Amino acid sequence: MLKVNNIHAGIEGNEILKGIDLEVKPGEVHAIMGPNGSGKSTLSSVIAGREDYEVSQGSMEFLGKDLMDLDPSERAQLGIFLSFQYPIEIPGVSVSNFIKTSINEIRKSKGQDPMEAKDMLKMMREKMALLEMDKGFLSRSLNQGFSGGEKKRNEIFQMAMLEPKLAILDETDSGLDIDALRIVANGVNKLKSKDNAVVVITHYQRLLDHIVPDFVHVLYKGKIVKSGDKSLALELEEKGYDWIKNDLQTV
Amino acid sequence: MDTNLHERRQSALKRFEGVGFPTKKDEEWKYTNLKPILKNDFKVFPATEDAIEFRDVKRYFLNDIDTYKLVFINGVFSSWLSETTHQNWDICTFGAALKKYRDVLDEYFNKTTPEDQPMVDVNTAFAKEGAFIRIPKGRVVDKPIQVIFLNTSGDKEIMVQPRNLIVVEEGAQVEIVERHQNISDDAVLTNSVTEIFAHANSKVDLYKVQNDHSSSTLIDNTFIQQKRDSEVTVGTFSFGSKLIRNNLHFYLTEPNCIANMDGITLIDGKQTVDHHTLADHQAPRCNSNELYKGIFDDKAHGIFNGKVIVHQPAQKTDAFQANNNVLLSDTAQIDTKPQLEIFADDVKCSHGCTVGQLDEDAMFYLQSRGIGSKEARAMLMYAFTNDALERVKIDSLKKKLNLLIAKKLGVNLDFEL
Numbered sequence: 001m002l003k004v005n006n007i008h009a010g011i012e013g014n015e016i017l018k019g020i021d022l023e024v025k026p027g028e029v030h031a032i033m034g035p036n037g038s039g040k041s042t043l044s045s046v047i048a049g050r051e052d053y054e055v056s057q058g059s060m061e062f063l064g065k066d067l068m069d070l071d072p073s074e075r076a077q078l079g080i081f082l083s084f085q086y087p088i089e090i091p092g093v094s095v096s097n098f099i100k101t102s103i104n105e106i107r108k109s110k111g112q113d114p115m116e117a118k119d120m121l122k123m124m125r126e127k128m129a130l131l132e133m134d135k136g137f138l139s140r141s142l143n144q145g146f147s148g149g150e151k152k153r154n155e156i157f158q159m160a161m162l163e164p165k166l167a168i169l170d171e172t173d174s175g176l177d178i179d180a181l182r183i184v185a186n187g188v189n190k191l192k193s194k195d196n197a198v199v200v201i202t203h204y205q206r207l208l209d210h211i212v213p214d215f216v217h218v219l220y221k222g223k224i225v226k227s228g229d230k231s232l233a234l235e236l237e238e239k240g241y242d243w244i245k246n247d248l249q250t251v
Numbered sequence: 252m253d254t255n256l257h258e259r260r261q262s263a264l265k266r267f268e269g270v271g272f273p274t275k276k277d278e279e280w281k282y283t284n285l286k287p288i289l290k291n292d293f294k295v296f297p298a299t300e301d302a303i304e305f306r307d308v309k310r311y312f313l314n315d316i317d318t319y320k321l322v323f324i325n326g327v328f329s330s331w332l333s334e335t336t337h338q339n340w341d342i343c344t345f346g347a348a349l350k351k352y353r354d355v356l357d358e359y360f361n362k363t364t365p366e367d368q369p370m371v372d373v374n375t376a377f378a379k380e381g382a383f384i385r386i387p388k389g390r391v392v393d394k395p396i397q398v399i400f401l402n403t404s405g406d407k408e409i410m411v412q413p414r415n416l417i418v419v420e421e422g423a424q425v426e427i428v429e430r431h432q433n434i435s436d437d438a439v440l441t442n443s444v445t446e447i448f449a450h451a452n453s454k455v456d457l458y459k460v461q462n463d464h465s466s467s468t469l470i471d472n473t474f475i476q477q478k479r480d481s482e483v484t485v486g487t488f489s490f491g492s493k494l495i496r497n498n499l500h501f502y503l504t505e506p507n508c509i510a511n512m513d514g515i516t517l518i519d520g521k522q523t524v525d526h527h528t529l530a531d532h533q534a535p536r537c538n539s540n541e542l543y544k545g546i547f548d549d550k551a552h553g554i555f556n557g558k559v560i561v562h563q564p565a566q567k568t569d570a571f572q573a574n575n576n577v578l579l580s581d582t583a584q585i586d587t588k589p590q591l592e593i594f595a596d597d598v599k600c601s602h603g604c605t606v607g608q609l610d611e612d613a614m615f616y617l618q619s620r621g622i623g624s625k626e627a628r629a630m631l632m633y634a635f636t637n638d639a640l641e642r643v644k645i646d647s648l649k650k651k652l653n654l655l656i657a658k659k660l661g662v663n664l665d666f667e668l
Contacts, residue, residue, distance in 0.1 A: 048619050052611070076621035088616040092634030101630065102620040109621065158620065 001026050001197055002047070002166055007058035009046045015056070016042045018222035024166065027194040031208055031233060032201045034219035035241040040201045041085055043219065044170045048082040049075045062166070076102075077109040079165030083155040083172050089143040095154065096124065096138040099161050106162065127160040131187045148175030156187045163191070168199045173207035185210030205237035218244055256353070259361045263375035270369050279367075282554045282586050283496055283525045288468050291438050293410035303434070305332060308401055311432045316647045318428075319396040321382045325403055326411040328380055332399075340423075341385040342396055345414050348383035355385065359418055363446045363474035363502060371472050371498075374444040378414035381443075386423035386453075395426040395645055400441065401434055402467075408438040415445040417455070419481075424454040428648060433467040445473040449481040451505070458648055459497075461489040462655055465520060472498045479505035479534075484642050486513040488652055489524045490659050500529040503537040503565075513639045514543035515652075517632075517659050518551040525554035530572075532565035532595075539569075544639045545576040546632055547583035558590040559602070565595050572602035577609060577635060629662040 004022040008015060016039045024030055034040050046053050047060065049072035060067040062078055070078070090098070104114040115123075124138065131153055143151050152172055159167050169188070173181055188211050192198060200211055208216075208230065216232040217224045220241070225248060226232065236244070254262075272289055273280040303324055312320070319342045322332035328344045335343045341352070348356055364371045382398045400413055419425055433439045449455050461469065469492055475483050489495055501510040516524045530539035545553045555574045576585045587604040609631055617627035636656060643649045 048615075050615050052615075071624065072615060072618035073621050073623045073627070076619055082619050084616065084619075088610075088613045090613055090616070090631070090634055092637035093630060098617075098620070101626070102617075102622055105623060105626060106621040162620065 001063060003061040004047070005059045007043075007046065007055060007060060009042065009053050009055045011042075011053055016053075016222055017046065019058070020219075020222075020224060022217070022224065024197045024199060026165075026197055028215065029192070029198045029200065029211060029213045031213035031216045032199060032219055033203065033216060033233060033236060036203070038219045039222045040219055041170055044082055044168045044199075044201055047075075047168060048072055048080060073105070074109075076162075076164075077106050081159050081162055081164030081167045083152075083159060083167065083169045085171040085174065087143045087146075087151040087155055089141075089146075091141045091144045093142045094139050095142055098142050099124070099158060102158070103161060123161065127157055130160060130190060131157050132183050133157060149177060149180040152176055153180065153184060156184050160187060160191055163196075165196050166199070167191075167196070168201065170201045171203065172200070173202055173204065181207065182210060205233050208233045220244060220248070255357045256360045260376050263361065263372040266366060267369050267372040267376060273369055279527065282552070283494065283523060288438075288440060288494065291408045291440070293408050293440055303329070303332070303401060303403065308332075308432070308434060311399060311401070311430060312397060313395070313428065313645070313647045313651060316645070317394050319392075319394060321396065321398045323380060323400045323413065325409060326380055326400070326413065329401075340387060340390055340392055341383060343383050345381040345383045345416060346379060348416065352383070352385075355418065356416070359416060359446065359448055361446070363448070363476045363500070364444065364472070365474075365500070368472065368498070370442055370470050371444055374412045374414060374442050374472070378412045378444065381414035381416070381445075383416050384425065384427070385418045386420060386425050388420040389422045390420075391424040392426070395428055395648075398427060398429045400431045400443075402432070402439040402441070403435050408440070410440040410442065413441065413443040415443070417445065417447045417457075419447070419449050419453040419455050421450045422452045423450070426456040426458075426645060428458045428460065428645070430460045431463060431467075431469050431471075433464045436464060436466055438466050438468070440468045440470075442470045443472065445471075447473070447475040447483065449475065449477045449483050451478045452480045453478075454481070455483045456486075456644060457484070458486045458643060458645070459488065460648075460652070460655075461487065461492060461495055461524075463492040465491065465493050465522065467492045468494045470496045470498075474500045474502070475510070476502045476504060477508040477510065477537075480507045482509040482511070484511040484513070486639075486643055487515075487526070488655070489514070489516045489518065490655050491518065492522060492524070494523045494525075496525045496527070498527045500531065501539060502531045502533065503539070504533050506534045506536050508534070508537040510537070510539040511642055512539070512541040512543070513642055514545075515636045515639045515656070516543070516545040516547075516553055517636065517656060518546075518553070519548035519659075521550050523552045523554070525556075527554075527556045527558075529558045529560070530570060532559070532561040532568045532570065535565055536567045537565065537569075539571070541572040542639050543574045544636045545574070545585060546579065546635065547576065547585060548579040550580075550582045550584075552583070553585040553587075555585070555587040555604070556590065557588070557602070559592070559600060561591075561593040561595050561598050561600065563594045566597045568595060568598040568600070570598070570600040570602075574604045575635070576604075576606045577632070578606060579609070626662055629657070629660040632660055633657070
């Protein structure tokens with residue numbers, strides 16, 4: 001589904017990613033862990049197509065299509081979804097109008113007609129119930145005055161509505177209390193299928209108790225320095241990132 | 252000593268003859284140059300009403316709601332396109348009032364206008380026609396009033412000088428939509444003066460829709476005198492013209508008045524929109540709320556000069572002013588200047604001006620949800636201007652303004668705000 005080959009990328013001449021290889025297949029859950037500043041968020045932005053980052057080397061493919069020529073909206077229309085670590089507040093645009101516009105723009109790109117208003121409403125109700133969200137949410141301005149937890153829940157709500165093929169969850173667990181974490185993780189798990197894939201970017205193990213990864217990758221100084229199964233996450237939790245750092249130094 | 256209408260016209264003419272048209276040397280006209288416009292050989296007194304078919308101008312009206320209409324063509328009243336009344340309230344013409352309500356004109360005419368404005372003086376001296384609206388004590392007008400000035404020119408550039416007088420007596424309420432529209436491609440110079448007298452406890456909403464041809468120039472002078480507990484809202488929505496200068500003055504002469512000023516300016520090409528506003532707090536416990544949003548593309552030029560004066564007796568004044576702008580090109584320009592003069596000690600005044608570009612983070616966020624860059628840009632601009640529409644109470648107008656904004660942004664967005 002997603003093939004990332006030897007990606008080097010940076011911002012204003014500072015190289016942050018120094019050769020990343022990653023392959024994600026349908027039905028898989030990948031976790032990318034690593035200390036602060038290792039390049040986790042950069043990787044998610046580069047996959048989503050943020051134009052501030054310059055990709056100097058390497059290639060990316062999604063469902064057989066070269067991602068490098070596509071802007072963020074075209075990537076989203078193909079089925080890539082990024083749950084933001086810091087969702088943007090946009091006063092004046094309601095949650096429902098935002099999602100409606102988003103869904104219909106994606107449909108338009110596929111040559112489909114806009115979704116019927118009543119179908120849209122029904123779908124919104126279902127997905128809100130799944131994430132235990134209040135109905136008043138829909139008419140609020142996008143992320144404006146939302147608590148940290150509400151913002152993250154809103155991200156997963158959008159993911160539920162857009163039904164992406166690949167969801168990248170960038171530090172979705174930060175700012176969530178235990179209950180919210182459980183609800184959000186439960187939502188992600190319910191949306192998982194053999195046809196779609198999830199990449200969870202996180203600093204801590206705790207989200208991975210709920211969303212169990214098939215693969216765990218450790219990102220350090222812009223490179224994936226270690227990959228393994230879910231036990232790697234537990235080991236990291238126990239030993240901390242210094243263990244990886246020391247390991248690398250001895251090598 | 253009190254003067255009558257005729258004497259006031261005479262002294263305005265004398266003042267105008269003394270100073271002439273404003274130039275860029277005049278501090279109030281520093282950024283807006285009238286010289287190239289006044290070079291035109293304007294036909295000042297068009298004699299007759301031109302025949303216009305309603306279907307040709309229908310789109311400039313609010314059509315989906317019932318309204319009173321005062322329509323003028325080249326400065327001449329069109330009874331054919333208008334819908335006036337004298338039942339319950341007077342909705343007729345300034346020309347008619349000159350004959351019929353001389354006492355009212357003697358009482359109100361030119362009583363709010365400052366004496367240092369040559370363009371106002373020239374209107375005062377020569378104006379013959381415009382809207383006359385008088386709402387008696389306690390009456391609430393049942394439907395909005397549309398005041399529309401259509402200009403057809405034809406053989407020569409024309410100058411029109413509408414004069415509107417609006418008297419809203421104690422406890423009365425009225426909603427007015429005003430529009431100046433050139434339906435030819437010839438140069439039109441409109442020099443309009445509107446005086447509003449909002450008596451105690453009255454409520455007045457005036458919305459100005461400014462979306463004229465790029466050959467038109469509008470100098471709009473609106474002066475409002477408020478008595479105690481009155482609330483006046485003026486929304487100025489500017490999407491087009493070659494040059495628009497809005498002079499909007501609120502004189503809060505008695506306690507507990509509320510004055511609201513909203514503005515959306517959305518221009519491109521070589522258009523200029525110049526807002527000069529004044530909230531003159533003369534009495535205690537009045538609120539003035541001013542929110543102007545501007546989006547400028549290409550070589551468009553915006554000017555915002557917002558003055559708030561709080562005189563010594565105006566204790567407990569609450570004055571808010573914000574002017575936020577987005578420049579979409581390197582060649583667009585905004586000159587923004589808030590001016591606060593405060594002589595009272597117990598007041599709350601806040602003001603802020605911002606100039607920025609579209610937020611790149613927000614653009615990426617919308618795009619990452621599959622929304623193309625053009626639509627994402629439009630959505631953000633929509634959202635940016637949106638709060639300045641909040642006080643528009645006529646739904647039909649709000650819808651029209653949203654459509655004008657969408658059209659100006661070049662998108663057809665299928666969402667209601």
